Amino acid sequence: MSWHRLTTVTVMHGRDLSRRRLALAILVALPLAFYFSGRMQIQEAGATADDQLWVLASGAMGTSWAVAVAALFVVNGSRRADQPLLLAGYRAAELLLGRVVTVLVLGALITPAFALLIGSQQEVDVAMLALAIGLGCVASVAIGVVAAALVPRDMEGVLVVIGVVGIQMTVLEPWMPLWGSGELIVRAAGVESAATVPEAVVSSLVATAVLMAVGVLLWVRRVRIQPATTILAHRAGEPIAAAPDGCETS
Amino acid sequence: MDEAVALSVRGVGKSYKRRWVLDDVSFEVRRGEALAVIGENGAGKTTLLRICAGVLAADTGTVARPPRLAYCPQEAGLIENLTADEHVLYVGAGLGLDRAGAAARGGALLDWLRYPPDEAATVRELSTGTRQKLNLALALMSDGPLVLLDEPYQGFDRGTYENFWEHVRTWRDEGAAVVVVTHMLAELHRVTHVLELRTGGGWSLDGERGVAA
Numbered sequence: 134m135s136w137h138r139l140t141t142v143t144v145m146h147g148r149d150l151s152r153r154r155l156a157l158a159i160l161v162a163l164p165l166a167f168y169f170s171g172r173m174q175i176q177e178a179g180a181t182a183d184d185q186l187w188v189l190a191s192g193a194m195g196t197s198w199a200v201a202v203a204a205l206f207v208v209n210g211s212r213r214a215d216q217p218l219l220l221a222g223y224r225a226a227e228l229l230l231g232r233v234v235t236v237l238v239l240g241a242l243i244t245p246a247f248a249l250l251i252g253s254q255q256e257v258d259v260a261m262l263a264l265a266i267g268l269g270c271v272a273s274v275a276i277g278v279v280a281a282a283l284v285p286r287d288m289e290g291v292l293v294v295i296g297v298v299g300i301q302m303t304v305l306e307p308w309m310p311l312w313g314s315g316e317l318i319v320r321a322a323g324v325e326s327a328a329t330v331p332e333a334v335v336s337s338l339v340a341t342a343v344l345m346a347v348g349v350l351l352w353v354r355r356v357r358i359q360p361a362t363t364i365l366a367h368r369a370g371e372p373i374a375a376a377p378d379g380c381e382t383s
Numbered sequence: 384m385d386e387a388v389a390l391s392v393r394g395v396g397k398s399y400k401r402r403w404v405l406d407d408v409s410f411e412v413r414r415g416e417a418l419a420v421i422g423e424n425g426a427g428k429t430t431l432l433r434i435c436a437g438v439l440a441a442d443t444g445t446v447a448r449p450p451r452l453a454y455c456p457q458e459a460g461l462i463e464n465l466t467a468d469e470h471v472l473y474v475g476a477g478l479g480l481d482r483a484g485a486a487a488r489g490g491a492l493l494d495w496l497r498y499p500p501d502e503a504a505t506v507r508e509l510s511t512g513t514r515q516k517l518n519l520a521l522a523l524m525s526d527g528p529l530v531l532l533d534e535p536y537q538g539f540d541r542g543t544y545e546n547f548w549e550h551v552r553t554w555r556d557e558g559a560a561v562v563v564v565t566h567m568l569a570e571l572h573r574v575t576h577v578l579e580l581r582t583g584g585g586w587s588l589d590g591e592r593g594v595a596a
Contacts, residue, residue, distance in 0.1 A: 222451075
C-alpha cells in the first residue's frame with residue numbers, strides 16, 4: 134500500500150465531499166432538527182427521564198445517520214471512476230481505505246461539536262456522550278460502505294441507511310452496530326445501562342469490523358478487474374492459446 | 384504467439400438473460416495496428432471493449448492483454464465535484480507519478496485536446512464535450528502499449544475530432560495497438576482492421592465472417 138496514493142484518495146474525496154455544500158448542510162441540520170424539535174416538545178410538556186433520554190438518543194443517532202450517508206456519498210460518488218482508477222494502478226484497498234479515512238475525519242469534526250452542543254442544552258456526561266457519538270460514527274461509516282456496495286444509487290442507499298439506523302432506535306440487541314453507542318448514550322444521561330463501558334465499546338468495534346468486512350467484500354467484488362485466470366469454458370472447444378509475452382490472460 | 388500482439392481475444396462469449404451478445408469472438412491486434420469495432424446499437428461493442436479492458440468478465444474465452452493499458456470508457460469515469468487538475472493528480476498518483484509528473488503528463492494531454500486553459504470548474508459544471516476531453520486525457524495518462532477507446536470523441540468540436548484521428552496514427556507509429564469503438568464509418572480508412580459485430584452474437588473481421596450466430 135502506497136502512502137502517497139492513500140493520502141491522495143483521502144484528500145480528493147475530502148474535496149469532493151466539502152463541495153457538496155447543500156448535502157452537507159442538510160446532513161448536519163437533520164440531527165440538529167431531530168434534537169431541538171424533541172427538546173422543544175419536552176420543555177413544553179414537562180419531561181420525564183425517558184423523554185430526556187429519547188431526545189438525546191435522537192440527536193446522537195441523527196449524527197450516526199449523517200455520517201453513514203456521508204460515507205455512502207463518498208463511496209458511491211466515485212462509482213464510475215473506480216475501475217479506471219484500478220486500471221491506473223490503485224489497489225482496491227487504497228481506494229476504499231482512503232475514502233473511509235475521509236469520512237472518519239468528518240466524524241471526528243462532528244463528534245465533539247455535537248457532544249458540546251448537547252452538553253450545553255441538558256445535563257449529560259459530555260465525555261461519555263462524545264465516546265458514544267464517536268463510536269456511533271465509526272459504526273456508521275461501515276453502514277454507509279455496505280449500503281454503497283449493495284445499491285447502485287444514492288437515493289436507494291439513503292433509504293437503506295434510514296432503515297438500518299431507524300431500526301436500531303427500536304431493536305436493542307447487542308449484535309446491532311449502534312447498540313454499543315446507544316448504551317453509552319444511556320450512561321451519558323446518568324441512567325443505568327445494560328452494558329459496561331468496555332462491553333459497549335467492544336460490541337461497537339466488533340459489529341463495525343464485521344460490517345466493514347462485508348462492505349469490503351461486496352465492494353471489491355463489484356469493482357474488481359478480471360484476474361489473470363482462464364475462464365470457465367471455451368465454447369469452440371479449442372485449446373486456450375498462450376498469452377503473448379508481457380501480456381496477462383483473463 | 385507473436386511478441387508484437389498487444390491484444391489477443393479467443394473465443395470470447397457473453398450473454399445477458401440467456402441471449403448471447405458476443406458469440407465466440409476471436410481476433411488479435413498487433414502493435415502499430417488500429418482496429419475499429421463497428422455495429423448497430425446493442426451489438427455488443429461496449430461489452431467487448433469492457434471485456435478487453437478487464438472491467439467485465441466474459442462467460443467464455445480468454446483475453447490476453449498487457450498489464451498496463453489505456454482505457455477510455457463511454458461513460459466518463461469522473462468525480463462530479465473535482466476539477467480537471469485534481470483528476471490529473473488523482474490518476475497520476477495511481478500511476479506512481481508525483482504532483483509535478485502528473486501535472487506535466489496530464490497537462491500535455493489536455494493541451495493536445497484543446498481543453499480550455501485555466502479551466503477551474505468542477506466536472507459537474509462542464510459541457511459534455513469538455514467532460515469527454517478530460518475522460519480521454521485521463522485514460523491516455525496510462526501510456527501502455529494498448530489503447531482501448533469507446534467512442535471517445537462524443538461532443539468534440541470539429542478541430543479536436545480531426546486531431547484525434549491524427550493522433551491515432553501517431554500512437555500506431557509509436558508502437559501502440561489501438562482499438563476504437565466507432566459509428567463513424569467514413570473514418571474506417573484510418574484503421575488497419577474492422578471488426579463488425581451484429582445483434583445476436585454474429586461478427587466478421589475485415590469482411591470475413593467469424594462465426595454463425
